[in-house]
Structures are given as structure tokens and as C-alpha cells.
Amino acid sequence: MATSNQLKRVDFIFRNENDWEKILSSTLKKKPQDLINELISSELKGRGGAGFPTGLKWKLTAESKEKEKYVICNADEGEPGTFKDREILSRVPYKVLTAMAICGYITGAKRGYIYLRGEYKFLLPELNKVIDEFDYYCKETDLDFKISIFMGSGAYICGEETALMESMEGKRGEPRNKPPFPTQSGFKGKPTVINNVETLVHTFTIFKYGAKKFYDLGVQYSRGTKLFSVSGDTPKPGIYELELGMSLQDFVYEFGDGDTKAVQVGGASGFLVPRKKFKDAAIGFKGKLTGISLPTGGSMMLFNSSRSMFNVLDNYLEFFREESCGQCTPCRVGCQQLLLGIKAVKRGEKPASYLDKLLRLTETMQYTAKCGLGQSVANSFSSIVENFREEMIY
Amino acid sequence: MSKKVNITINGFPVEITTGKTILEAAEEQGITIPTLCHHKDLCVAGNCRVCVVEVAGQNRLSAACATPCEEGMEILTNSLKVRNSRKQIIELLLAEHNADCTKCYRNGNCELQTLASEYKIMTQDFIELVPLKHFSIDAYSPSIIKDDSKCIRCQRCVRTCAGLQGVNALTVAHKGDKMKITTFFEKAMRDVVCTNCGQCVNHCPTGALVEKNYIEEVWEAIANPNKHVVVQTAPAVRVGLGEELGMKPGKSITGKMVAALKRLGFDSVLDTDFTADLTIIEEGTELLTRLKKALVDKDESVSLPMATSCSPGWIKYIEHMFPEHLKNLSTCKSPQQMFGALVKTYYANARNIKPEDIVSVSIMPCTAKKYEAFRPEMHDSGYRDVDYVLTTRELAILIKQAGLDFNKLEPAKYDRLMGESSGAAVIFGATGGVMEAALRTAYEIVTGREVPFENLNITPVRGSDGIREATIKIENPVEEWAFLDGVELKCAIAHGLINAKSVMESVRAGTADYHFVEFMACPGGCLGGGGQPIPTNPEIRQKRAEAIYAEDEGLPIRKSHENHEITKLYKDFLKEPLGEVSHHLLHTKYTKRERY
Numbered sequence: 001m002a003t004s005n006q007l008k009r010v011d012f013i014f015r016n017e018n019d020w021e022k023i024l025s026s027t028l029k030k031k032p033q034d035l036i037n038e039l040i041s042s043e044l045k046g047r048g049g050a051g052f053p054t055g056l057k058w059k060l061t062a063e064s065k066e067k068e069k070y071v072i073c074n075a076d077e078g079e080p081g082t083f084k085d086r087e088i089l090s091r092v093p094y095k096v097l098t099a100m101a102i103c104g105y106i107t108g109a110k111r112g113y114i115y116l117r118g119e120y121k122f123l124l125p126e127l128n129k130v131i132d133e134f135d136y137y138c139k140e141t142d143l144d145f146k147i148s149i150f151m152g153s154g155a156y157i158c159g160e161e162t163a164l165m166e167s168m169e170g171k172r173g174e175p176r177n178k179p180p181f182p183t184q185s186g187f188k189g190k191p192t193v194i195n196n197v198e199t200l201v202h203t204f205t206i207f208k209y210g211a212k213k214f215y216d217l218g219v220q221y222s223r224g225t226k227l228f229s230v231s232g233d234t235p236k237p238g239i240y241e242l243e244l245g246m247s248l249q250d251f252v253y254e255f256g257d258g259d260t261k262a263v264q265v266g267g268a269s270g271f272l273v274p275r276k277k278f279k280d281a282a283i284g285f286k287g288k289l290t291g292i293s294l295p296t297g298g299s300m301m302l303f304n305s306s307r308s309m310f311n312v313l314d315n316y317l318e319f320f321r322e323e324s325c326g327q328c329t330p331c332r333v334g335c336q337q338l339l340l341g342i343k344a345v346k347r348g349e350k351p352a353s354y355l356d357k358l359l360r361l362t363e364t365m366q367y368t369a370k371c372g373l374g375q376s377v378a379n380s381f382s383s384i385v386e387n388f389r390e391e392m393i394y
Numbered sequence: 395m396s397k398k399v400n401i402t403i404n405g406f407p408v409e410i411t412t413g414k415t416i417l418e419a420a421e422e423q424g425i426t427i428p429t430l431c432h433h434k435d436l437c438v439a440g441n442c443r444v445c446v447v448e449v450a451g452q453n454r455l456s457a458a459c460a461t462p463c464e465e466g467m468e469i470l471t472n473s474l475k476v477r478n479s480r481k482q483i484i485e486l487l488l489a490e491h492n493a494d495c496t497k498c499y500r501n502g503n504c505e506l507q508t509l510a511s512e513y514k515i516m517t518q519d520f521i522e523l524v525p526l527k528h529f530s531i532d533a534y535s536p537s538i539i540k541d542d543s544k545c546i547r548c549q550r551c552v553r554t555c556a557g558l559q560g561v562n563a564l565t566v567a568h569k570g571d572k573m574k575i576t577t578f579f580e581k582a583m584r585d586v587v588c589t590n591c592g593q594c595v596n597h598c599p600t601g602a603l604v605e606k607n608y609i610e611e612v613w614e615a616i617a618n619p620n621k622h623v624v625v626q627t628a629p630a631v632r633v634g635l636g637e638e639l640g641m642k643p644g645k646s647i648t649g650k651m652v653a654a655l656k657r658l659g660f661d662s663v664l665d666t667d668f669t670a671d672l673t674i675i676e677e678g679t680e681l682l683t684r685l686k687k688a689l690v691d692k693d694e695s696v697s698l699p700m701a702t703s704c705s706p707g708w709i710k711y712i713e714h715m716f717p718e719h720l721k722n723l724s725t726c727k728s729p730q731q732m733f734g735a736l737v738k739t740y741y742a743n744a745r746n747i748k749p750e751d752i753v754s755v756s757i758m759p760c761t762a763k764k765y766e767a768f769r770p771e772m773h774d775s776g777y778r779d780v781d782y783v784l785t786t787r788e789l790a791i792l793i794k795q796a797g798l799d800f801n802k803l804e805p806a807k808y809d810r811l812m813g814e815s816s817g818a819a820v821i822f823g824a825t826g827g828v829m830e831a832a833l834r835t836a837y838e839i840v841t842g843r844e845v846p847f848e849n850l851n852i853t854p855v856r857g858s859d860g861i862r863e864a865t866i867k868i869e870n871p872v873e874e875w876a877f878l879d880g881v882e883l884k885c886a887i888a889h890g891l892i893n894a895k896s897v898m899e900s901v902r903a904g905t906a907d908y909h910f911v912e913f914m915a916c917p918g919g920c921l922g923g924g925g926q927p928i929p930t931n932p933e934i935r936q937k938r939a940e941a942i943y944a945e946d947e948g949l950p951i952r953k954s955h956e957n958h959e960i961t962k963l964y965k966d967f968l969k970e971p972l973g974e975v976s977h978h979l980l981h982t983k984y985t986k987r988e989r990y
Binding site: 172177322326328330333336341344357367 | 439442446455460479482483489490520546549569570
């Protein structure tokens with residue numbers, strides 16, 4: 001990936017412009033097809049972490065002949081180390097609502113839901129106020145689109161889009177088999193666009209400033225900007241909007257404390273990059289350029305040399321063991337085995353070579369787990385065990 | 395015309411009907427992909443992940459049971475990647491499973507055990523999870539034992555309880571490592587809405603859900619020289635037992651079964667069919683009486699439709715879920731309990747045996763019958779009417795333990811007094827059978843003529859649709875029943891409690907104008923009962939049904955009211971249908987229960 005020598009701070013997302021009514025009314029005057037093309041040409045990819053092209057998602061839903069469709073804003077921000085969506089919803093919520101309404105206009109959906117993380121209940125009063133205001137506007141302008149909030153109850157797995165829909169339907173939050181994908185059969189079995197909070201705000205930016213402005217930022221395959229939730233051993237934790245494609249070296253230069261040993265990119269389900277690989281690692285979606293590319297939902301956790309990587313991994317695995325929905329074998333049993341396994345190696349009850357068996361297990365989990373949770377446990381596990389093997393054993 | 399897609403399976407090109415899953419496509423080609431959570435009776439879950447296959451171009455493996463075939467797919471069902479992953483998943487399941495196979499009730503008939511054996515899992519590298527957790531065994535129910543340490547979380551029982559039965563006694567609770575299959579507030583199965591139907595037992599791949607067995611108790615009774623052990627066999631047992639003894643589904647082996655029971659040492663081998671015929675007389679009379687009260691006397695206290703009461707799973711279901719409709723139930727006991735009450739009265743008298751010396755055993759295709767026998771109201775003989783209920787599976791265990799070579803047994807006949815059966819009684823074992831038997835008798839009582847169907851086969855009430863309806867018009871009745879002239883008797887049949895639920899909902903809503911409804915808790919009726927051989931699926935149940943109807947056609951007596959022993963019973967003991975003795979011994983009351 002392209003390397004730059006300095007981080008490019010950008011300010012789109014939190015720019016408080018107070019012109020959402022104007023943006024909404026002018027956007028709704030354009031043809032849906034043109035808007036989709038605009039979105040596709042921006043090359044915006046989903047900001048929840050998986051990176052599915054947003055324009056394509058909207059297009060697929062728009063093409064469906066079903067009458068009943070839904071737009072869902074995924075605000076179940078549960079990945080350890082991310083806290084950007086909370087900030088968006090408290091500072092620029094109207095951008096999210098506007099983007100949802102535009103999405104409804106394009107796809108033909110008349111109902112929108114914000115699936116709000118259980119722990120974000122404190123956002124509810126303010127958010128409801130904004131929604132009321134938005135509702136009033138919609139009524140005044142004869143816009144047939146209604147947004148409501150659905151409260152989550154604190155399960156990490158409900159951030160997985162199909163588990164989220166199960167939860168909204170009043171069922172146990174368990175991921176569904178795919179296919180069918182939500183664009184064909186989502187909430188209540190109807191075509192559904194489900195986007196991360198940040199993704200929706202980026203569409204607002206694109207509809208306001210045009211796709212080119214967005215496209216010109218970032219690098220090939222990873223266009224535009226991204227919010228990063230910076231935490232851990234850093235003198236300046238917080239939320240930063242940065243251009244995609246930066247090298248991890250530059251990031252650590254900016255945010256590290258001078259003693260950064262490793263950075264966890266993408267939360268517990270992401271990758272741990274050790275110091276020696278900082279310069280080869282770029283933050284962005286997989287492309288054809290050389291080096292490691294790290295897709296992320298925006299969680300950046302820095303660790304300095306005072307941290308035990310065993311403890312870090314132990315902590316992640318405790319988390320996964322508890323937060324797996326428990327329905328599929330590889331994830332339910334696999335997470336327990338990984339956690340018990342590294343503890344057994346640490347205590348000398350299993351030989352060091354047992355780590356290799358566990359690495360093979362993560363491979364199986366990656367191939368066979370039903371959803372992204374089980375599939376991505378391998379990311380942190382293998383990147384920590386492979387790079388800090390001694391810390392696991394001694 | 396159904397569209398086709400072209401795919402390759404393990405390099406061989408094949409054409410598959412659009413919409414079929416990879417699992418179905420492979421099966422068509424004679425390739426077995428192992429499964430655990432998949433079951434033909436149930437909706438797709440895709441959670442055990444044992445059926446994963448490789449699709450060219452995809453890094454991840456796909457669950458064959460949940461992935462539809464798409465044009466151009468190149469599927470590998472046995473690549474190295476698939477094998478390694480699958481093997482590791484089996485290892486994971488074993489690490490979570492109390493794999494104490496030699497001490498397991500399902501030893502030898504466990505899908506996980508079979509899979510472990512096929513994949514030659516010889517070592518256990520993973521850390522065993524069972525000793526780290528606190529599992530308890532729920533053995534409070536008289537019907538079902540639930541052992542969480544053997545559960546592999548495939549959720550077949552949950553989907554059975556919800557999808558097939560609409561009961562939802564078993565559900566998933568908690569998440570992650572604590573995820574488990576449990577009941578409302580983790581109460582014992584005895585204390586929740588569970589109907590004891592045993593469909594979860596029939597669909598469980600392992601030994602996590604099994605029937606409570608009374609094998610040792612029965613052996614002890616047989617060995618006791620002071621006890622006279624009487625056994626009755628339900629209609630559906632004779633078409634299921636063979637499967638447990640190595641035969642193909644659909645073999646009726648009544649004679650050999652009777653011979654085997656005699657060799658096991660039962661003092662008297664009798665037939666539940668006898669009381670099935672008796673049920674028809676009592677229940678048929680009850681129906682006609684209700685019709686008279688409703689149509690002639692305009693008595694509004696009479697509840698129609700009248701619902702059958704032979705299936706104890708259904709009884710417990712309606713007690714929990716539709717208690718306001720208990721008055722719709724026929725007051726007749728089930729054939730098993732009629733039999734039990736008669737054995738310790740009528741039979742004891744006739745044979746001159748003290749009722750307290752009689753041990754009454756029944757062989758049932760059913761786990762709910764175990765609960766039914768335990769009901770406090772089932773003591774009308776002055777003793778517990780039925781002492782032990784064994785399932786078809788338990789009978790097979792007795793036969794194996796006794797070392798009987800079933801194939802070499804010469805067929806034998808039931809003992810007399812309560813051993814005669816009409817064809818009408820045999821078909822009680824199939825969904826629609828009670829209805830057909832009742833119609834054969836009731837129609838004839840009312841009109842003096844046989845039912846107007848070729849060879850007495852009332853085909854409109856047969857079949858496997860979940861809910862079936864039939865109408866029979868009554869013309870030229872005999873004088874006593876003249877008020878029924880021109881009446882169209884409207885009947886319905888529902889099997890599987892999910893179907894019973896939808897019929898009952900229309901009854902509750904007042905949109906159903908049936909006179910008589912047959913309800914069976916289990917899919918297929920008793921032949922698909924929770925105590926029948928495992929596995930069960932629609933094809934197997936179809937075969938059992940064919941065997942039952944063939945048995946019916948082969949019997950000299952086809953109508954309940956022509957059963958000679960029944961005639962004798964009324965003459966010597968009961969005097970008349972719905973009479974005083976009947977009322978005391980053969981009829982019962984029902985209890986409203988909580989809905990959790």
C-alpha cells in the first residue's frame with residue numbers, strides 16, 4: 001500500500017454543519033439510480049469492519065421487487081476498543097437519520113431502525129428528541145419514512161447483522177445461515193440494508209460533497225476516511241478521523257508512547273501487529289499492493305513493553321468464550337478450548353507444541369464457524385501466538 | 395417444470411434441481427455427508443458444522459445442509475481440508491460430551507458415537523470440558539431423563555419441541571460456554587409444559603434425552619413367583635419392533651412378538667387392541683349421545699367438537715394450553731388405562747387372581763404413557779391400574795437380554811379374554827385410525843349399514859397431511875337415530891401437536907364446525923411415537939403406516955363392535971356402554987395446568 005510520511009487528519013464526520021434539511025431535500029430530488037451510481041463510484045466500503053461495498057448493498061436491495069423493505073443502522077458497537085459510533089450518535093445524529101432516509105428513498109424502504117447497543121441506553125433521551133424532530137420534518141415534507149430505536153440487551157453477537165435481526169424479531173440473537181443475505185431476506189424476511197453508523201455518515205458526506213471528494217482521499221481499494229478509536233498505552237487516547245491507507249509505523253509515531261510493543265488493529269477480532277512489522281502494515285482493506293493490509297472497524301489498541309501478550313490473549317479469549325452465541329460447534333467449543341489450552345500450556349500441563357494444535361484449531365474455526373465471530377477468533381489468536389510464542393510458554 | 399443447475403461433486407458433473415441443498419444433491423449421487431444437527435423432520439439449523447464441504451473458489455467451507463446448490467459450483471465433500479476440519483469438529487464435540495459410552499443408554503445407537511468411530515477418533519487431545527462443569531441429570535419426570543453432560547447442543551430437541559410440537563418446553567438458554575438446552579427457569583421437565591411426548595427423545599442424536607426405563611422392575615416382577623404379570627401391547631408396537639431387531643421398516647411381526655413375550659416369562663400376553671375396540675364402543679356412544687343432546691335436545695352445555703382422548707401427550711398438551719376446552723375431550727380413558735383398570739377387576743375376577751398380585755405391564759410406542767400410568771386418577775381398580783410402561787425400544791432390550799433369536803420364533807396367538815383385536819383397533823396406531831375405526835362402528839350403529847367405502851377402507855381420513863378433514867353424510871338411519879338423517883358428520887384429524895394447536899385455535903375462535911376431531915400428539919400418530927425405534931423420519935413412518943393398514947385388511951374382524959371378547963365383556967361385566975361400571979372404570983377427568 002501507499003505509504004505516506006504523515007497522518008492526514010480529516011474532519012468530515014463531526015463537522016457540525018446544521019444543513020441536513022437542505023442536503024436531504026436536494027438529494028431526494030435526484031434519481032435513485034444516479035445516487036446509487038454516485039455511491040458506487042465513491043468506492044465506500046462498510047465501516048463496521050467487514051468492508052462490503054456500500055453502493056452494491058443498496059443497489060441489491062433497491063433491485064428487489066418486494067414491497068416491504070427495511071433500513072437498519074447497526075449501532076450495536078460492541079467490539080472491544082471501539083467507541084466511535086457512540087460519539088457519532090451523540091454529536092451528529094441527524095447525519096445518520098438523513099442517510100437512513102436517503103437510503104430508504106433509494107431502496108424503497110419506508111421503515112428505519114437504529115439497533116442501539118444496550119450499554120448506550122444513556123443516549124436514548126437525546127436520540128429520541130432528534131428522531132422526533134426528524135419525524136416532524138418528514139411529516140411536513142410528506143416524506144414517508146419512519147425511524148425508531150430498538151434497544152439491544154448487551155450481547156456482542158447481536159452486532160452480527162443476522163443475529164441483530166433475529167434479536168429484533170424477538171428471537172434469540174443467533175446468526176443465520178447465509179445465503180440468503182439481508183439484501184434478499186433480512187429483517188422479517190424482507191430485503192434489508194444494514195449499515196454501520198459510520199458508514200451511513202460517510203454516505204451523507206458523499207451525497208453532500210460528491211463521490212469524487214471522498215474517492216480522492218485514501219488509497220486504492222481503501223477510499224475515504226475512517227474514524228479510529230485509539231486506546232491503550234497512548235498519551236492521547238480518543239477518536240480521530242484519518243485517511244485510510246496509512247502505515248502503522250506512521251500511526252504509532254503519532255499515537256505511541258515511544259515504547260509501543262504491538263498494536264491490536266480491529267479489536268479482539270482483529271490482528272495484533274508486533275513492532276517489527278509496523279512498517280509493512282497498512283490500515284485498509286485487502287488490495288493487491290504488497291505488505292500487510294489490515295481492515296478494521298476502527299479499534300486501535302496500543303500496548304507497550306509493560307504488557308504481557310499472554311494476558312492480552314487470555315483477556316480476548318475470556319471475552320469470546322462468553323460472547324459466542326453458542327450455537328455452532330467450532331465457535332462454542334473452540335473458544336473454550338483455546339482459552340483452557342493457553343492456560344494449560346502456561347502452567348506446563350500441556351507441551352509447547354500444543355500451541356500448534358490450537359493454531360490448527362483456529363484454522364478450522366476460520367473455515368467452519370457459522371458467522372464472523374467464530375471465524376475471526378483466529379485473527380488475534382494466531383497473530384499473538386505466532387509473534388509472541390515465548391510469552392505464551394514462559 | 396423445475397429448473398436445473400449444473401454442478402460438480404468431487405469432480406463429477408451432475409444436474410440438480412434448483413433449490414436443493416448440497417446435502418440433498420450429494421445424497422442423490424449416493425454420497426453421504428455426515429450430519430448431526432440435520433434431521434428430515436426439522437427445519438435447517440446448520441449449527442453442528444459436521445457437514446461442511448469445500449466449494450471451489452471459497453476459502454471458507456460451507457455447511458452442506460444449509461447451502462443451496464448454485465450453477466457452476468464445484469463441490470468437494472471429502473477433500474483434505476474438509477476431512478481435517480470435520481475431524482476436528484468431531485473432536486471438539488467429544489471434548490464437550492460425556493463420552494462414557496459403555497454406560498450410556500444409547501450405546502450402539504448414538505450418532506456421535508458412530509461418527510467418532512467412522513473418523514477413528516482414537517485420542518482426546520483437547521481438554522475435556524465435562525469435568526469442569528456442573529451438569530445435573532433431570533430424572534424427575536416419569537417419562538424422560540435429560541442429561542446435559544451428553545448434550546451436543548445440536549438443538550434438534552428444541553426444534554422438535556417448537557417446530558413439530560409447538561410446545562416449546564425445551565429452549566436454548568445462556569450463551570457461549572454456558573449455552574444449554576433447558577426449560578422455563580431451568581425447572582425440571584416434570585414441572586413445565588412438557589407433554590412427555592418423547593419426540594425430543596426420538597430426535598436426539600445422543601443419550602442426552604432418553605426415556606426413563608423400567609426394564610429391571612419388569613424383570614423383577616417376572617421373576618417373582620407370587621406375582622401374575624400381565625402384558626398388553628399397543629397397536630403401533632407390532633410395526634415398529636422389527637426395526638430395533640434388525641429388520642427393515644414396515645414389517646408387522648405380531649405373532650413373533652407375542653411368542654417372544656411368552657418366552658420372556660409374562661404370565662399372560664394380551665392386547666391393547668382389545669381396549670382400543672372398547673374405546674370405540676364407549677367413545678362412539680359418547681359422540682352419538684353428545685350429538686343427540688346438541689341436535690335434538692338443543693342442550694347448549696354440550697361441547698362440540700368432541701376430541702379424542704387416546705393420546706396422553708395430547709391430553710397433557712390441552713391441559714396446559716387450552717384448559718378452557720377440556721370439556722371438549724371425550725371422557726374415555728386411553729386404551730392403555732381402560733386395559734389397566736379391567737385387568738385388576740374383570741380379568742382378576744375371571745381368572746380368580748387377587749388384584750394385588752397382578753403386575754400390569756404395557757408395551758407402548760410412547761413415553762407419555764409412562765406419565766399417564768403415574769397419574770393419581772389412574773387408580774380406579776383400587777390399585778395402580780398400569781404398573782410399568784415399557785416403550786417399543788425397551789421391549790427390544792428385553793428380547794435381546796433374554797437372548798431370543800427373534801427370527802426363529804414361531805408366531806403365537808394372544809391369550810384369551812382380553813386378547814382379541816379387530817382391524818379397527820390395529821389402525822389406532824396410525825393417524826386417522828381412531829377416526830376410521832369410530833366411523834366404521836358409529837355409521838353402522840346409526841344406519842344399520844356398513845360405511846360406504848370399498849373394503850371398509852375410509853381413505854379420506856388416511857394419509858400424512860398434518861390436518862385432514864372429512865365429511866360423511868348420514869342417510870336413512872335406523873329409527874333410534876332418525877334425528878341424524880341428512881346430517882353431515884364433520885370430522886378432522888390432526889397429528890403432531892403443532893397441527894393440534896392450529897385446529898384448537900380455530901375451535902377457540904369458533905371458526906371450526908367439526909363434530910369429532912382425532913388428535914394425536916406425535917407426527918404420524920402412535921407409529922411415529924416417542925417410544926418407537928430411532929431413527930424416525932417421514933419415509934419410515936410411511937412404511938410403518940403401510941404395515942398397519944395391511945394388518946387391518948388381513949384380520950377376519952374389521953369392526954370394533956364385532957369383537958367377540960368385547961361383546962362378552964359387556965354381557966358379563968360392563969352391561970352397557972357409558973353404564974355405571976364403565977363410568978367408574980373407563981372414564982376419567984382432566985386437570986387444568988399452568989402454561990410454562
